[in-house]
């Protein structure tokens with residue numbers, strides 16, 4: 001395997017960002033003045049994703065929420081507007097933070113109070129397709145349509161009580177469960193794969209890559225969309241579990257060496273991994289991303305993924321099933337004395 005000297009070293013660890021507390025927003029100064037250029041970036045990001053041929057692959061609840069949130073395609077919304085649309089419907093509050101990437105411990109303390117943090121940072125022109133850092137477009141456009149709805153509030157409500165009560169090892173698993181559900185989750189609706197995770201929805205590159213895989217699975221006869229799709233995905237998973245776990249172990253090793261830092265580098269690295277493991281690029285391994293049923297044991301094996309390229313996405317049979325699966329891990333921890 002060749003190693004590109006220019007690949008930034010990525011280990012999945014987030015360095016704590018030290019912010020002067022006097023710089024943090026107070027309840028009185030939540031609103032910011034954005035430049036015309038920033039509003040224009042927002043408008044282009046919005047238009048890039050708000051396309052019928054992309055929206056049709058997003059889950060129903062997202063589209064309902066997007067209507068309820070009444071986002072202006074041309075203007076970054078105010079926090080007041082977001083709260084007017086969200087708080088009466090789900091009880092959650094939006095708060096602005098100067099922290100670029102809030103550490104999980106602080107994040108879940110806010111979550112426990114039903115406060116969802118949004119950054120004050122908007123990506124720049126050269127990051128239109130992909131940003132490794134979650135910016136306010138990700139926070140607002142990706143997550144907040146869901147927070148207008150009680151079911152999402154209920155899913156988000158599960159994480160904090162478990163996280164606060166969890167051991168360090170369990171916390172790592174909880175972060176991954178959140179990552180592969182609310183950030184990068186897929187579900188089945190109308191017997192089609194649909195995008196649920198905010199990380200995919202808010203990134204045009206990630207979104208198109210995912211949708212391409214939906215089409216490829218049909219084209220390569222991996223999934224027959226005239227029959228129920230989830231049992232077929234499950235059958236592929238069970239038949240290939242051993243190879244999947246070998247890939248995950250390989251990816252873990254690559255993460256530690258800092259080789260999974262961007263979509264382009266990441267995918268080349270995964271392909272080399274396939275070759276070195278003798279795994280043919282076909283069937284469920286034939287695309288640019290691997291779709292796998294939401295299996296907690298498998299998810300728990302995956303390394304820290306923040307800022308990194310995601311080689312796998314996990315699919316729940318429905319939102320109800322996501323609820324049940326998350327509960328099966330989170331509830332016993334939350335209820336533990």
Ligand SMILES: [Fe+2]
Nearest residue numbers: 134183198199
């Ligand atoms: Fe997010």
